[in-house]
Amino acid sequence: MSSRKCPFHARVSETEDQLVQSLGDKLHHCSTEVLKNRPTFRVGISGGSLVQLLTRALISRKIDTTNWKFFFCDERYVPDDDAESTFNAYRTEMHAKLPNIVESQLIKADTALSLDACACDYEARIIDEFGSSCPIFDLLLLGMGPDGHTCSLFPGRPEFQIHAEQLVIPIRDSPKPPPERITFTLTLINNANDVVFVVTGASKADVVKSVFIDGDRSFPAACVEPTHGKLTLIIDRAAGAKILSQKCGC
């Protein structure tokens, strides 16, 4: 039984193809519901393995992303054309495989500014986009590292437990290279209507249990507890190996 305060729905897939289909179904449902009432679907996306998985899900589910805007839940503080840039990874992947997504739909951070100014500027762009100092994303797609980090909020670092009033903050010594990044804060993350973790691979099995069953709040991912929104965990069997025998708030 999960010790987490915040219930979540878990979708466990046997294969990566099934996980991609599950993600596609979630994306289609979420965006369709939002676009019934509003002109734009605003989603926050993460880097790492999600770049390929999200692209595959959009392709396989044949989702119309015309009215989507993509924001970055975190971004590496590198030039836009750097191989480490998450924006560049998505631009390259989508340009090649999803040509109907135009670059202007990818709302990137201005990494030509200083690191602090880049974080402030991105926060201001988000506030301007939503017309609110408490932006509510329709959907956030998060990854999780083996250390329980999510976005660029890392365990044992002060960033993930303070800055309650800020929405985007600079990170200077990320243990996952590159060291300088900007990241959404838990305040912004937990304000979203729908938060989905996409986690794959056996290396994540222990931390998936610590975060989603034990609710160990020493891990930033365990502090993702949407105040009013839904929380979903989309995992493969390898990542879910340590929780599949337990009941969770599914």
Ligand SMILES: O=C(O)[C@H](O)[C@@H](O)[C@H](O)[C@H](O)COP(=O)(O)O
């Ligand atoms: O820019 C980043 O590095 C990501 O936003 C990061 O938070 C990622 O989501 C996790 O490290 C999981 O990455 P994997 O899914 O590739 O393991």
